[in-house]
Amino acid sequence: MERFDLAIIGAGPAGMAAAREAADLGLAVVLLDEQARPGGQIYRDVERAGPVRGDILGEDYTAGTRLTQALLHDRIRHIAGAVLWAIEDGFCLSYTQDGRAAQVSADRVLIATGALERPMPLPGWTLPGVMTAGAGQILLKQSGVLARRAVLVGSGPLLYLIAAQMVRAGTPPLALVETQTVADRTRALHHISGALRGWRYLVKGLKLLAQITRARVPRHTGATGIAIEGSDRAEAVTFTSHGRAHRIDCDTVFLHHGVVPNTQAARSLGVMHRWRRDQACFSPVLDPWGETDVPGIYVAGDGAGIVGAKAAEHAGRLAALAVATSAGHLGQGERDRRAKRLRLALDRERAVRPFLDAAYPPCVEALAPADGTIICRCEEVTAGTIRSHAKLGCLGPNQSKAFGRAGMGPCQGRYCGLTVTALLAAANGRTEDDTGYYRIRPPLKPVTLGELAAMDDTSDGA
Amino acid sequence: METDYAIIGGGVVGLSVAWGLLRRGRRVTVLDGDDGSFRASRGNFGLVWVQSKGMTQPRYAKWSQHSASIWADFARELADTTGETVPLEQKGGYDLHFSEETLQDTVEKYEGLKAKLDGDYPFEVLGHNALRKEEPHIGPKVVGAILHHQDGHANPLKLLQALAADVRRMGGHLLTGKTVTDVSKPDGFVLTCADGTRVDAAKVILSAGLGAAQLGPKMGFKAPIRPQRGQVLITEKLPKLINRPSLIARQVDEGGIQIGATNEEVGTDDRVTRSGVSGLAADAIAAYPALARAQLVRSWGALRVLSPDGLPIYQQSADMPGAYLVTCHSGITLAAVHARVLPDWLEGTEAAPDLEVFSEARFAVS
Amino acid sequence: MKPVSPFLELDETARVPVTFDGTPLDLPQGANLAAALLVAGVDVFRHTPVSGAPRAPFCMMGACFECLVEIDGVVRQACMIDVTAGMDIRKAHEDFRGAV
Structure with missing residues (x-):
């Protein structure tokens, strides 16, 4: 098994930046990523798509090539198309590539697995034609594919970004159905000083809104009672806005109400996580360098708490500095000197977050769905079933999982975990931290038994 | 809170006994742990199994056979009262x-x-x-x-859920998130929990799985039980592939193929390991080659609750009469006798089964 | 499949033949399989083994497992695969439907 100084999981901004920083400091780095080409979701396929669709996707996207090109380095081994399914002590990382299981080992591991869309369980969200807004962006970035008749539903800056990109591409969305209210905006003004420090983001946001308005895309704000209708596929979005009932016929619905840390890999190692009230999600508990309570395991980027691509880059570099120091490649003084500049930049990037989190809070009716709404897509478990588990004495999601199978399917709780925790916490009158989260175990992603068996070194060939 | 029976442990063993006592009109309070407790009840393989049991102690074979023979009727009664079926298949x-x-x-x-x-x-x-x-x-x-x-298999999670629901329906008290720290018998029994909860009971049943190893000696039991790790795999849902269950693999009622299990003496480490998982995968493929293409969706490690000879322990405390240790490895197989027969032993009725071979007398004084 | 796909693609690329549930399709070589099938008008990728409900791509980033298809007897995520010539693609777990 090949051994490295540092294994990095995920070739998004945090992982790519960390890989280059660590390699420059003399470390042997292996970078495992699921995609065929580097970039993560934010810079998905940027080397291929940037030159073709840069005008639609914008400079923030094409800037990603700076990071992807920096991966060309003697000490960086980028293993593309590698689906990681286990991290064990030592650290030994098992992954699948081209239908074969393989392993690498490393003294230290940086988890840079980014974010997932916050689950948005609404009536009808499992119908074909309903996708995450992130999926809409990925279709556009990687494949140049656009939805002809789409409605965007939810809240948050990403909704405006994809709307503006669709406008630029010549297929504007039919409407924006936004769940945030005027009261949210007012509350957000408490954080305006931070927002002004991050004024570049505000200017960008205003520009996006201007493009959407110019294209005459209808915006419905304060939407409630949202449902997606259709028998075999999405046919319409229905909702109430400012006292009026609406129905918009469409083929595609893009849902979004923020992104949350993808904590699967860190949780599989038993890393301690805490509930963050400001972002309504769990994130790992880290020291100032991104190290977890499991020595040698680091987390950087959105996987550590939502910060955005630029901040992820800085956090990745910080973790790389700490890894280099603990590996004996960089003195503490020099580490701290280099870190100072990164921390300043990181603070600047983070300044706008409190404003954004307050202005675009998650959609309330998706955080506490109605009893009849499916919350576990894989096993088709409803919110009402989870509430009934609380009545049977389930204090946490692992007991509820045993009773009703929520979280047992192939997505392994990625799109129901936070909902189940929130539902049980509310039903039992306990905190999210006390309620806890699914125990995440290997395989982090499904792997065929054949691939596993091919790694067997204990069997007598029975 | 005052009760006839305080049952420490809300797994399949504790709830089966609680169910049986409630059916006989006793007041029952079950003290259960929390979401992160070691729970063999949700990690087991789900067999209702006779063969290979009691090779050196025919009484254990008979006890298992007895349970297997009344399991279907027990499951039917649970289904009737809860409205939820407990899937069971006993065709060998x-x-x-x-x-x-x-x-x-x-x-x-x-x-x-x-x-x-x-x-x-x-x-x-x-x-x-x-x-x-x-x-x-x-x-x-x-x-x-x-x-x-006489062999078969059940859905052990549906059994657990049905028991939890029916125990409540019959008026049993289920206290969750409790860790019992002390049991004393000044007059009747007094149970004290880590959070300060106090339960007064006429009798106490210790069915806390591995937790009995700590609490048992305080109540006058030897409680010589140890954990043994079993790693278990389950695949994506598949069309019918396996007809009857075996110790290697079974197809569960939802469609997945469950593959088991390792036997590892690793203390309370309940993690899964790459070597454990690939060994199990190799064995399963040797038995059913078509499984090579199946996706492994989940794996877990659970801790068996084992006595030195692998047999159950049914023992009344000599120091604290009225306190009983009820523990076993095969809580699913034995659920039916625990629910329907063991209460006679606890209540000392004429129908009480002879469980002397399962007493702690068989363990040497350590 | 719909006569007109709800999705359109901006680029013209060389196409290769594949089949979806036996129906011949021409998909862009090297394209993301899930995206290519959506553009080709495939709106149901599979039915769930739980209730038989129709499903299609949801996250496009390998996390939700909604876009499962069967290729060469193995169930895989269409959004994590590139199109290659001659792929025999089937709805995942379709033989399960009779059993539900």
Whole structure:
């Protein structure tokens, strides 16, 4: 098994930046990523798509090539198309590539697995034609594919970004159905000083809104009672806005109400996580360098708490500095000197977050769905079933999982975990931290038994 | 809070006994742990199993047979009262063999046990071809199997849920998130929990799985139980592939293939390991080659609750009369007798079964 | 499949033949399989083994497992695969439907 100084999981901004920083400091780095080409979701396929669709996707996207090109380095081994399914002590990382299981080992591991869309369980969200807004962006970035008749539903800056990109591409969305209210905006003004420090983001946001308005895309704000209708596929979005009932016929619905840390890999190692009230999600508990309570395991980027691509880059570099120091490649003084500049930049990037989190809070009716709404897509478990588990004495999601199978399917709780925790916490009158989260175990992603068996070194060939 | 029985442990064992006592009109309070407790009840393999049980103690074989024989009726009653079925299939189960030698060895042992059970041990030996007729997906490496007609499998999680629901329905008190720290008997029993909860009870049943190892000695039990890790796999849901269950694999009622299990002495480490998982995958594929293409969706490690000889322990405390230790490895198989027969022993009725061979007297003083 | 796909693609690329549930399709070589099938008008990728409900791509980033298809007897995520010539693609777990 090949051994490295540092294994990095995920070739998004945090992982790519960390890989280059660590390699420059003399470390042997292996970078495992699921995609065929580097970039993560934010810079998905940027080397291929940037030159073709840069005008639609914008400079923030094409800037990603700076990071992807920096991966060309003697000490960086980028293993593309590698689906990681286990991290064990030592650290030994098992992954699948081209239908074969393989392993690498490393003294230290940086988890840079980014974010997932916050689950948005609404009536009808499992119908074909309903996708995450992130999926809409990925279709556009990687494949140049656009939805002809789409409605965007939810809240948050990403909704405006994809709307503006669709406008630029010549297929504007039919409407924006936004769940945030005027009261949210007012509350957000408490954080305006931070927002002004991050004024570049505000200017960008205003520009996006201007493009959407110019294209005459209808915006419905304060939407409630949202449902997606259709028998075999999405046919319409229905909702109430400012006292009026609406129905918009469409083929595609893009849902979004923020992104949350993808904590699967860190949780599989038993890393301690805490509930963050400001972002309504769990994130790992880290020291100032991104190290977890499991020595040698680091987390950087959105996987550590939502910060955005630029901040992820800085956090990745910080973790790389700490890894280099603990590996004996960089003195503490020099580490701290280099870190100072990164921390300043990181603070600047983070300044706008409190404003954004307050202005675009998650959609309330998706955080506490109605009893009849499916919350576990894989096993088709409803919110009402989870509430009934609380009545049977389930204090946490692992007991509820045993009773009703929520979280047992192939997505392994990625799109129901936070909902189940929130539902049980509310039903039992306990905190999210006390309620806890699914125990995440290997395989982090499904792997065929054949691939596993091919790694067997204990069997007598029975 | 005052109750006839305080039951420490809300797993399948504790709830089965609680259910049986409630059916007899007793007041019952169950003290259960939290979401992160070690829970064999949600990590087990789900077999309702007779073969290979009690090879050295025929009474255990009989006890298992008794439970298997009344399981279907027990499951039906639970379904009637809760409105939720507890899936159970009892059309026999296999012990699969990859060598003629081990097959013959096992058959000889089974014949010996059969003689001690007055011939009530219905099994037959299937050669590869006969087995293939029953299990079209069986692999060429399997030389044969012992088909035992009293074996079967259930959905253990549905059983757990039905018991939890029915215990509540019958007025049982289920206290969750409790860690019992002390049991004393100034007059009646007084149970104290870590959070300060106090329960007064006329009798106490200790069925706390591995937790009994700490609490048992305080109550006058030897409680010589230890954890043994079993890693278990489950695949994506598949069309019917396996007809009858075996110790290697079974197809659960939802469609997934469950593959088990390792036997590892690793203390309370309940993690899964790459080597454990790949070994299990290799064995399962040797038995059913079509599984090579199946996706493994989940794996877990659970801790068996084992006594030194693997048999259950049913013991009344000599120091604290009215306190009982009820613990076993096969909580699913024995659920039916725990619910329907054990209460006679606890209540000391005329119908009480003779459980002397399962007392702690069999363990040497340490 | 719909006569007109709800999705359109901006680029013209060389196409290769594949089949979806036996129906011949021409998909862009090297394209993301899930995206290519959506553009080709495939709106149901599979039915769930739980209730038989129709499903299609949801996250496009390998996390939700909604876009499962069967290729060469193995169930895989269409959004994590590139199109290659001659792919025999089937709805995942379709043989399960009779059993539900």
